[in-house]
Amino acid sequence: MSVKVPRAVAFSLALSTLVAGTSAHADGVGAGTLIENTASATYDDGTGSVTIPSNTVSVRVDELLDVTLTSLNSGPVAAEPGSAVLTFEITNTGNGPEAFTLTANPSVPGNDFDSTVDLIAVDTNGNGVYDPGIDQILTGPETTPVLDAEENLTLFVIVTVPGEVADGEQSDVDLLAEAVTGTGAPGTVFAGQGVDGGDAIVGANGASANAIGTLLVGITSVDLIKSATIADRFGGTSAVPGSVVSYTITANVTGSGSVSDLVVSDTFPTGTTYSNGTLKLDSGSLTDADDADVGEATSTDISVDLGTVAGGTSRTITFDVIID
Numbered sequence: 001m002s003v004k005v006p007r008a009v010a011f012s013l014a015l016s017t018l019v020a021g022t023s024a025h026a027d028g029v030g031a032g033t034l035i036e037n038t039a040s041a042t043y044d045d046g047t048g049s050v051t052i053p054s055n056t057v058s059v060r061v062d063e064l065l066d067v068t069l070t071s072l073n074s075g076p077v078a079a080e081p082g083s084a085v086l087t088f089e090i091t092n093t094g095n096g097p098e099a100f101t102l103t104a105n106p107s108v109p110g111n112d113f114d115s116t117v118d119l120i121a122v123d124t125n126g127n128g129v130y131d132p133g134i135d136q137i138l139t140g141p142e143t144t145p146v147l148d149a150e151e152n153l154t155l156f157v158i159v160t161v162p163g164e165v166a167d168g169e170q171s172d173v174d175l176l177a178e179a180v181t182g183t184g185a186p187g188t189v190f191a192g193q194g195v196d197g198g199d200a201i202v203g204a205n206g207a208s209a210n211a212i213g214t215l216l217v218g219i220t221s222v223d224l225i226k227s228a229t230i231a232d233r234f235g236g237t238s239a240v241p242g243s244v245v246s247y248t249i250t251a252n253v254t255g256s257g258s259v260s261d262l263v264v265s266d267t268f269p270t271g272t273t274y275s276n277g278t279l280k281l282d283s284g285s286l287t288d289a290d291d292a293d294v295g296e297a298t299s300t301d302i303s304v305d306l307g308t309v310a311g312g313t314s315r316t317i318t319f320d321v322i323i324d
Contacts, residue, residue: 030149031063031096032195063096063194065179066203069211072128072154076170076216078257081163084115085130086213088155090177092147094203096195098179102142104157105174108212112169115159115215120175123154130156143180157213167219167255172212179207218257220311224264225250243323245272248316255311262306264317272321274299279319 029035039054072087092098104117122136122144123129135156138144144153157175181200182190184207194200232243239245251264268274279286279297281304286295294305297319304317 028064028095029061031061031094032198033061035059035061060196060198061095062198063098063181063200064094064203065098065181065183065190065200065207066093066205067091067098067100067177067179067207067209068093068205069175069177069209071211071213073213076214078218079161079215080217080219080257081161081165083118084159084161084215086157086159086173086175086215087128087130088157088175088211088213089152090144090147090155090209091152092149094179094207095149096200097146097148098181099146100144100177100179102138102144102155103176103178104142104159105176106159106171108172108174111171113162113165113171113217115161115171115173117173118158118160121156121158123156126154128154130158144177159215161215161217165217165219167217169217171215171217173215174210174212176210177208181207183207216256218255218311220253220255220257220259222259222262222309223252223254225252226266239323241323244275244320245323246278246318246320248318251306251309251315251317253309253311253313253315258308258310260308262309263303264306264315265301265303266319267301268321271324273324274302275320275322279304280317282316283318 036056036058038056040051042049042051068091070089072089077084077086090100102120104120106115106117120138120142121130122138124135125131147153157173159173181193182188182202184202186202186204186206188202190200192199226247226249229246230237230239230243231246232238232240247266249264249266251262253259274297276288279288279295279302281295286293286304288297290296296303302319306315309315
């Protein structure tokens with residue numbers, strides 16, 4: 001409808017904006033949202049006040065493609081030959097639903113060694129820990145489920161550390177995430193590939209992101225060294241009935257990591273009897289009873305629970321037996 005407005009008549013314009021659909025996200029209004037705008041004019045034509053509308057202009061918001069990827073490991077992940085798990089979080093920072101392809105690269109320049117990528121999995125139960133048989137394993141090409149705007153997902157990259165690594169060696173794994181719709185220079189347009197047939201526009205980070213997970217080899221091992229001294233009842237060192245055999249067991253823990261639940265035990269040799277009250281740890285006496293301290297001696301053996309022991313530590317256990 002067209003209405004001619006006399007020049008002498010004062011009128012006012014009012015704008016009315018209607019936003020329908022998805023609410024605003026971190027990167028603005030949701031993709032596919034219609035922003036509708038209508039103007040109006042009010043004037044006096046001599047017979048009274050008249051209000052007329054303009055036509056409505058609709059603008060559909062295009063989809064912005066953006067993503068962030070971060071490592072959830074607080075630092076290098078302690079590793080040894082065999083399987084290791086690196087944990088990441090992916091977030092769809094665009095304004096519309098999008099899936100992302102994932103590529104894990106274990107051959108990063110500067111690595112002391114390269115691991116082998118076995119699989120990429122999704123934290124299905126949301127507990128932040130890789131659970132084989134429960135968490136979903138992505139098959140090639142590894143692609144996340146479609147993530148809504150601002151939705152995040154925990155990912156696991158499971159690798160195998162080779163057997164020939166040395167203690168203290170380090171290796172990075174680079175995880176890359178790319179929008180399935182496409183990547184490119186910021187502002188690149190994928191016509192008709194956005195929400196509801198709108199365009200998809202590459203965001204500031206190129207619709208791709210990467211993060212580094214680090215493995216640090218901490219091979220920790222335990223060596224036991226056992227020795228004995230003999231004192232006979234004549235002041236010599238002969239092994240005769242009645243002689244006292246004093247055993248020393250040294251546990252040497254080497255490496256940059258630690259071992260847990262370390263228990264040292266020894267069975268008394270046939271033909272000997274334990275000398276009660278002689279069990280010691282690092283020269284400190286232990287009771288023979290199964291009580292609050294870490295040692296125990298029975299009629300057949302001794303046992304000392306050393307617990308968690310860090311690499312570079314040595315613990316010494318001594319006890320006596322008497323030759324029958």
